[in-house]
Amino acid sequence: MVTIDLSKLNITEANEKIRECGRNGQDVEVINPDAKHNIGVGLTDPINVTVKGSAGYFCGGLSHGATYNIEHNVGWAVGDNIYAGSCIVGGNAGAIAGVGLRGGEVVIRGNMGSRAGQIMKSGTLFCAGDAAFMAGYMMYGGRIIILGDAAEKVGQDMSSGEIFIGGKIESLGNDAEIVDMAPGDLESINEFLAKYGIEFNGTFTKVTNAGKKLRYGKQEPRHRPQPFFVHSKSSNYWNPKVQEDIWIKGEVGRYRIRGYGASKPVPHLNDIAFAKDVSHVKADPSAVEGVNLRTKVGGRWGAKPLDLSMPVMIAPMSFGALSKSVKLALARASRLSGISENTGEGGMMDEQREEADQLVLQMLSGRLGFSIQDIQRADAVEIYISQGAKPGLGGQLMAKKVTPEIAKIRGIPEGIDLRSPSRHPDVLGADDLVIKMDELREAMGHRVPLGIKMGAGRVKDDIKIAYKDGFDFVELDGLQGSTGAASTEVLENVGIPTLCAIQEAMDGLKEIDAKDDMDVVLMGGIKDGVDAIKMLALGADCISVGTAAIIAGGCIACMQCHVGTCPVGIATQDKGHESRYDIDRQAQNIHRFLESMRWQIAAITKALGYDDVHNVSREDLVALTPEAADITGLPYVPGHRDHARPDDNLSTLARKAG
Amino acid sequence: MCGIAGVMYKQKGAHEIGKSLISMLDGCQHRGPDSTGFALYGDKHEQLQLRFIIPTDEAGKAEAIKNIGTLLEKHDAKLVTEESIGCSYHIGVDFGGDLLAFTKDMEEHAKLVSVGHYLDIIKDDGTAHDVDDIYHVGNVKGTHAIGHVRLATESAVRPEAAHPFWATGFEDIAIVHNGQLTNYWKMRRRLERRGFAFHTDNDSELVAVYLADKLAQGNSLESALETAIDDMDGTFSFLVSTPTEIGYAKDHLAAKPMVLLENDDMIAIASEEVSINRLFPGQSVNSTEPAPGTFRTWSL
Incomplete structure (x- = not known):
């Protein structure tokens, strides 16, 4: 038994020591814990950790296989996201005990706080006392046993799993119902109680999901591709697109769902031009050699930054929305071009990890397929707050794509219309976010960068919070970013344009005199290297491409991503459709597209008179429209329209050079 | 986006309220590094x-x-x-x-x-220890105190935007607040029509003004807290203090944490137990988490 004194070591030192004991197979006793946060986070060896007192938030969080005995109370989120092992609490637990539980057992001998077992997927959460409101909120599976009373809204929005309550139930949640105990339920509970030496002679009430809201009543009908906007000159108010929209709403009786991003016209990068005429750029194959494009992202606090061969990343897109084949093609193309790939929602695949040289792991609100093993093999971790296409909403994955394989990885029931939670269970403000960031950094051993991905909404406020909370990088996503499925109302009306997003971000950082140490990665409708360098000049440190990479890799932009029967095998989980996708060929296409971006970025950098892409600045840009000038504060120079986009010239040349 | 803490000693006398609160706020400084403030109650x-x-x-x-x-x-x-x-x-x-x-x-x-x-509100940019270094908060003795650490989100970092806020027009009443009122502008306009002035865009100021208005109408602190829970939309936990009372109110969603400890000598309330534990190093405290949508007051 090794004794660790938390009055002498800080939490990072203590956790390193606990992990070392884990590797040596030694049990640990933590003295003077004094309710400190993140005790024992990220331990992956099956040792016993005894906490002699109370622990704070995330005790035993993101661990795998260890046993924690906490003698007194715990704060929020005890046993966060564990896949195996147990956390036994002698006293009371704060809110969201057993949050995201994926296996193992969380045992609370006192009372537990609100939203216990939120988004849990399997394992057992036990409470000998009373549970505060919303026990089993949004649970996807597993079992909650409460010997005492349960407050309001038991099983609110649960989609599967079982809740057994020994005492009174104040009220049931949305789509939860009381059912008869099944044969074997009681025996299994008694076995569990006996294991922990708990006596109980009462009876139980069983609550499960009523199954009325797991799927949309009417599926989105198939329809012809939605054209992008048409200028009013050649269209009319009640144009065919508007009519179709109304007909379909009349049929399904709800908001519509589709893939891709906003299709309405908003000021964008075409409304910005270079101050200097760059149309003279010649097909100079040496352009790339002469210019430094290397970009490091996330080194703010000394973690090993992502080291990119150019200021471009692949945007986060999930295995789920996209087929495995596409994810592998993207991963390979990112490796060939020396940039990073991103898991998106739904976890990391082994093959993807092998293909990608640098891989960013996203942590989303539902923690679907999120594990300590993946955290430890990621090159960066990113907390997803929202997407530019649908700020304020979680991911949507329609039933057709929730196949047995996807359901298994994510730990959710098969064939539901998955609507991921809109917010994180343990991040309800900038203040909780700090503690969550510490938990992740403890789990990563402070080795790799921690970023935040946010859809553009109140960017000026949000980026200040991100900076003050200490993120290594921010991925900022504008309105024109695409998604696999979202309601059209949100797609078209909620986010703010990418151009506004980058400007607000820069203004916000300036207002708090931020040092230039938190990298800003901009995404949302970036089509090529010309767009990319304009964003860099406006202040981004790097950009991300999602839709452009997918189109390079075979997407035909029919915008029916949500249907699940993508004709080219991209946005589908149907094996037959996926078999149409040629990974080798498409990986090369995506790679060549990325190389064309490299050439464009380098050639323009050179034409603007620099030999390092990070030297471009606002001085190199002008606005072509009053709106773009107003948004960005760039000088309004409509006369520069002639050389707004040298891309006809450039893309021809890029093809030659590539 | 913040952390809050409060302490009340049940016996009248000169207790180390300054030192206790510095220690509690230092315990939750991670919740708000921008500014720190104290509302301290001593002899009249x-x-x-x-x-x-x-x-x-x-x-x-x-x-x-x-x-x-x-x-x-x-x-x-x-x-x-x-x-x-x-x-x-x-x-x-x-x-x-x-x-x-x-x-x-x-x-x-x-x-x-x-x-x-009775009341003295001391607040400035910086941490609890930074503020103590300048204002010697640690020397203040009394019966009770509430305090706050702030991470400025929507409003600027300025000493006057830090908490605690005093209840406009009413001496000796202070509040600290953790959370976000979503119906801020609507409530503000309502109170402005009743003649109240606002000096910051900080939603916490509104809590102070709201309570002041209720008290002016002759309501007890308890009933003012009760109506506050229904009138205010958003997520919040807040503390309020008068020369003889402290109290808390917590929103219906329990989205903002708060734990409390009551023993024979004292009441201690904080966003996180780690703050309360600062008063009892090396010991476990029997804290409880108040239920959502509840309020309570204690008197000397």
Whole structure:
């Protein structure tokens, strides 16, 4: 038994020591814990950790296989996201005990706080006392046993799993119902109680999901591709697109769902031009050699930054929305071009990890397929707050794509219309976010960068919070970013344009005199290297491409991503459709597209008179429209329209050079 | 986006409220590194105590103090004690007139942050220890205190935007708040129509003004807290204090954490147990988490 004194070591030192004991197979006793946060986070060896007192938030969080005995109370989120092992609490637990539980057992001998077992997927959460409101909120599976009373809204929005309550139930949640105990339920509970030496002679009430809201009543009908906007000159108010929209709403009786991003016209990068005429750029194959494009992202606090061969990343897109084949093609193309790939929602695949040289792991609100093993093999971790296409909403994955394989990885029931939670269970403000960031950094051993991905909404406020909370990088996503499925109302009306997003971000950082140490990665409708360098000049440190990479890799932009029967095998989980996708060929296409971006970025950098892409600045840009000038504060120079986009010239040349 | 803490000793006397609160706020400083503030209750002062935020440059400071002097004369308030420290100007005055009219005028023309015979609100940018270094909060003794650490999100980092806020027009009442009121502008307009003025865009100021309005209408602190829970939309946990009481209110969603400890000697309330545990190093405390949508008050 090794004794660790938390009055002498800080939490990072203590956790390193606990992990070392884990590797040596030694049990640990933590003295003077004094309710400190993140005790024992990220331990992956099956040792016993005894906490002699109370622990704070995330005790035993993101661990795998260890046993924690906490003698007194715990704060929020005890046993966060564990896949195996147990956390036994002698006293009371704060809110969201057993949050995201994926296996193992969380045992609370006192009372537990609100939203216990939120988004849990399997394992057992036990409470000998009373549970505060919303026990089993949004649970996807597993079992909650409460010997005492349960407050309001038991099983609110649960989609599967079982809740057994020994005492009174104040009220049931949305789509939860009381059912008869099944044969074997009681025996299994008694076995569990006996294991922990708990006596109980009462009876139980069983609550499960009523199954009325797991799927949309009417599926989105198939329809012809939605054209992008048409200028009013050649269209009319009640144009065919508007009519179709109304007909379909009349049929399904709800908001519509589709893939891709906003299709309405908003000021964008075409409304910005270079101050200097760059149309003279010649097909100079040496352009790339002469210019430094290397970009490091996330080194703010000394973690090993992502080291990119150019200021471009692949945007986060999930295995789920996209087929495995596409994810592998993207991963390979990112490796060939020396940039990073991103898991998106739904976890990391082994093959993807092998293909990608640098891989960013996203942590989303539902923690679907999120594990300590993946955290430890990621090159960066990113907390997803929202997407530019649908700020304020979680991911949507329609039933057709929730196949047995996807359901298994994510730990959710098969064939539901998955609507991921809109917010994180343990991040309800900038203040909780700090503690969550510490938990992740403890789990990563402070080795790799921690970023935040946010859809553009109140960017000026949000980026200040991100900076003050200490993120290594921010991925900022504008309105024109695409998604696999979202309601059209949100797609078209909620986010703010990418151009506004980058400007607000820069203004916000300036207002708090931020040092230039938190990298800003901009995404949302970036089509090529010309767009990319304009964003860099406006202040981004790097950009991300999602839709452009997918189109390079075979997407035909029919915008029916949500249907699940993508004709080219991209946005589908149907094996037959996926078999149409040629990974080798498409990986090369995506790679060549990325190389064309490299050439464009380098050639323009050179034409603007620099030999390092990070030297471009606002001085190199002008606005072509009053709106773009107003948004960005760039000088309004409509006369520069002639050389707004040298891309006809450039893309021809890029093809030659590539 | 913040952390809150409060402590009340049940026996009257000179308890180490300053030291206790510094330690509790240091315990949750991770929740808000931008600014820190204290509302401290000691023995009754003979004079009415006022604390203002003033500029720190010499010229600005002199002008602000001169301006305050003119206002005092205008309202027949006689300056008895004065101290200029950090970004604040702390005075004791003999005043026997209409406090509401007096403070309203003062607030319009100066940054008045604390008013009372028992209360002193000390707040500034920086951590609990930074503020203590300048204002010697650790030397303050009394019966109870509430405090706050702030991470500025929507409003700027300025000492006057830090918590605690005093309840406009009412001496000796202070609040600290963790959360976000989503119906801020609607509530603000409602209170402005009732004649209240707002000096920051900070939603926490609204909590103070709201409570002041309720108390002005003759409600008890308890009933003001009860209606606050229903009237305010959003996520919040807040603490309020008067010369003889402290109380809390928590929203219906319990989205903002708060734990409390009551024993024979004291009541301690904080966003996180780690703060309360600072008062009992090496021991476990029997804290409880109040249920969503609840409020409670304690009296000396």
